[in-house]
Amino acid sequence: MAETDYKFEGWMGLDKNSANGQMVWQEFEPKTWEETDIDIQITHCGICGSDLHMLRAGWYPTPYPCCVGHEIVGIAVRVGSEATGGIKVGDRVGVGAQADACLQRNGKKCDECAQGKEQYCVDRFVNTYGDFHFNGSKTYGGYALYNRTPSHFVIKIPDGIESSLAAPMLCAGITTYSPLKHHECGPGKKVGVVGLGGLGHFAVLWAKALGADKVVAVSRKKSKEVDALKLGADVYIATDEDPDWVQHHGRSLDLIISTVSSSKMPMGDYLSLLRTDGTLIQVGNPEDGVLSIPAPSLIMRRVKLGGSCIGGPNEIREMLQLAAEKKVTPWVQEVPMKDANQAVLEMAAGKAQYRYVLVN
Template sequence: MAASDYKFEGWMGLDSKAVEGNMVWKDFEPKPWEETDVDIKVSHCGICGSDLHTLRSGWGPTAYPCCVGHEIVGVAVRVGSQAVGDIKIGDRVGVGAQSDSCQGRKGDCEECAAGLEQYCRHSMVGTYNGTYMNGGKSYGGYSLYHRSPSRFVIKIPDGISSAHAAPMLCGGITVYSPLRHYGCGPGKRVGIIGVGGLGHFGIMFAKALGADKVVGISRKANKKEDALKLGADSYIATDEDPEWAKNHARSLDLIVSTVSSSKMPMMGYASLLDLDGCFVQVGAPEDGALEIPAFALIMKRAKLGGSLIGGPNEIREMLELAATKKVTPWIEEISMKDANKAVVDMEAGKARYRYVLSNEL
């Protein structure tokens, strides 16, 4: 398919009111084509919490107009002559939250050379609201077509549907990466705070990685049944038990928090950790900083850390595990034409647990 045969169009946020269901369908100019690029005809795009933060300029000023969406799956329709990997026209491929870094451009930084492109010290380029190394602006997957450097284009394994693969490309990898890095596996007791779009992936991947015990943690008891169906062995509802921190003290080796709020009971969460335990924050609050539960950390030589998505190789590893272990996210498919309503419903917390926009191809 020649580039002239298709047009880049998508849902554009023009100002911070876009998150209220005011995105406008418009055409846009993708990054200037390079022979290392791939053009993708978008079939599916997951709706991520990051989309909402960005549409409303919650993490800082957004460079409007902005087309969000960084859980993109579709079909490769144009592949540059210098594209890396074995991507061919017609392949089912995806792009996650990052689509460029300094790799191959400035003489790899240590992070890119180690396959940790998400921590690139020179240029971690987001799949939307970013600037590519060649100066082009990045536009996301609430669209008909997407252009990305091939290094960040991932082939989707046959064992995963496109609708299920899409939310794994940000939501899934955001929790898989810290679970993998901090040794989730046999012998580990793992807690996942927040049973939502990220948290439901956390429970499933902790089980898929072989954790001995997986605990869902949320304020209310209304998600207990879902957490257990997802594979959790038990559940803690912090609002329902005034003694929750005491009753479950030193019961976990690793906690991954997916909650984007600064109002979390950090001292209580830290009390759940056993000796040498680790608390990892992946949710990024708009409303301020988290407190450091110093005493609880000191007394158990515990660690407090963070984690940012995953590089292309780690995404491939995650998808292979998902295909092998039959990790199946809980999704609702919604037509791309209804993206504005879907964003409003996502903001209202109605998703159980991930919305995926689909184009009628």
């Protein structure tokens, strides 16, 4: 298919007001074509909390105009002559939150890219939207008709997963799968998940799929308990409802994944849920300040505090394979692409259960 057969159009954030349901549909200039690229006709795109942060310039100044969306699934319609990954025109493919890294530029890879940890590229992590490729072109995301991404970061979607389910796996899914896998979630492990939203509900699903002995979901309100248990959690802790939750559940977990993006989290209390030598991994990224950690909470139990950022292409493939084998089914609500503005408002209001997916 020739490049001129289709236009790149999408929902553009022009300023901070775009987060208030004021994105504008318009044409945009995609990445300058390179023979390592793939063009994707977008069928589905999940709505991620990162989209809201970027639209309102919450983390850093956004390079407007910006088309957000980094949980992209669609059909490959143009494949460059030097594309990698064995993708052919007509294949169903996806793109997550990363669109580029140093890879083999300048003749050699950084250690991280060489080890398949592209998300920690020493040179530069290029975001799927609101960023710039190595050739200087701006990146545009998936609230659109088409997407152009370097083939290294385009993933073939296994047949056993519906597109609407695969889309949120490409960010929310891998953001929670990667730390669980890295910290050896599996038989013999008792795992906690703080926050039951788009990311947290995935963390519960993955922990069960990976065979954890016990999965404990932690949220503020009791209203999410039924959902947590349906997703597979064995225990639910509603911190606002039980004043003694720390005493009741202290020293009971080996690993905690914290998905909450707030600087006001009671980190000392969460750390107290860990056994000696336990680990808390933070994946939520607050824009309202820094996390406050009481030093004794770390010292008195020799616990570890860490973080984690998405996953590289090979880890995404591994995750999708697990999802297909174990029939991992995230909770998604499909929304027509034309209603993206309304969906963003509802996402910001916490109405998603637990992921909105835009459908072209």
